[in-house]
Amino acid sequence: MKWSRKIPKLTVVGAGPGDTDLITLKGIKALQSADVVLFDALVNTDLLEYASEAEQIFVGKRKGCYAYSQDQINELIVSRAGSHGHVVRLKGGDPFVFGRGAEEMEYASKYGVETSFVPGISSxxxxxxxxxxxxxxxxxxxxxxxxxxxxxxxxxxxxxxxxxxxxxxxxxxxxxxxxxxxxxxxxxxxxxxxxxxxxxxxxxxxxxxxxxxxxxxxxxxxxxxxxxxxxxxxxxxxxxxxxxxxxxxxxxxxxxxxxxx
The missing domain is CATH 3.30.950.10 (Tetrapyrrole methylase, C-terminal domain)
Known part of the structure; x- marks a missing residue:
């Protein structure tokens, strides 16, 4: 794997409940600085326009059908942070309310990835x-x-x-x-x-x-x-x-x- 010269970083961002106007300004700024965005099924995809230059990967699930398992998502966060730099994990609502945001930050931290959190408005x-x-x-x-x-x-x-x-x-x-x-x-x-x-x-x-x-x-x-x-x-x-x-x-x-x- 070719590793990026950028500092490996993960920002877990709450996208809010669906209305694009309900994401925070801090969340928008994180998307604008992203090199990779991993987004879930409940995220309004119009928000991805704020990260038009970033690699965008759908990792959500619908009706029990998973694009990626949670273990695969964890590994993808670490690998993309290493190869690209700033990974934004975009989740519907607030990632700390039944969103597994804490689990993903914990996993990334174990591999030396800098982590930060941007709250979202919970559904x-x-x-x-x-x-x-x-x-x-x-x-x-x-x-x-x-x-x-x-x-x-x-x-x-x-x-x-x-x-x-x-x-x-x-x-x-x-x-x-x-x-x-x-x-x-x-x-x-x-x-x-x-x-x-x-x-x-x-x-x-x-x-x-x-x-x-x-x-x-x-x-x-x-x-x-x-x-x-x-x-x-x-x-x-x-x-x-x-x-x-x-x-x-x-x-x-x-x-x-x-x-x-």
Whole structure:
């Protein structure tokens, strides 16, 4: 292998949840200085225009089909850092929220590659927010859980059952394949009427939203053909979305300006 004279460097960058405007300025600067970009499936590829001179390699997965295994990605980071210099690992959302960013930085560091991290806006926060669903709201929710729906063993996370017992807002990523098990756990806690929102392709033009309750959400998913990539939000805060829609409708029907007192 021909090694570059540049210092081997890895920057793990959060691309945000999908809307290209939601990447940070620091993330854009990292892309502009990249020699190689390794990007995932949930990254909006329009962001690659910021690294038009860099080698661009897709390393993501779709529906269980891997372009590269995680071990191969780790090795690719080290080899490209050695041969090219600055590698940007571009990941959807925030790479430290179920993104394996920490694992890749740890691996690269073992081989003498300088590492740095650029946070991204997590889909767990931004996607509900785009639909006017706050994760906390005075009088409705004092805290929130963010949980992976599916563990590395392809089982539902045990934390879902714990979260179902709390009064917190619960956000579940990668949980659509476990939706039946999730609603069952909440029903066991007597929360059949708890509001639920499922948001597919959040913050993008392809966004789809289904809103119901623990008892109705599975039928709504079937009716609207909701599927991955999507997040599941369970909690009283989901009602805020409808409240805002009703207020906006009222303003549009009866235009008026009322000054805040």
């Amino acid at each position: 767990s926060l931004a996607v509900p927010g785009y639909q006017n669903i706050p994760l906390t709201k005075r009088g409705s929710s004092e805290s929130f859980w963010v949980i992976t729906g599916t563990t590395k063993d392809h089982k539902i996370s045990g934390d879902v059952a714990l979260a179902a017992r709390s009064t917190a807002t619960v956000v579940i990523l990668m949980g659509m394949s476990k939706l039946g098990e999730i609603v069952s756990l909440f029903k066991q806690e007597g929360k059949q009427d708890l509001p639920v929102a499922i948001i597919q392709n959040g913050t993008t033009p392809q966004e789809k939203v289904g809103v119901g309750t623990v008892s109705t959400i599975e039928s709504i998913v079937n009716e609207q053909n909701l599927t991955n990539p999507a997040i599941i939000v369970l909690g009283e805060v989901v009602k805020h979305r409808q409240q805002i829609l009703e207020l906006q409708h009222k303003i549009n029907v009866e235009p008026s300006f009322v000054a805040a007192s």
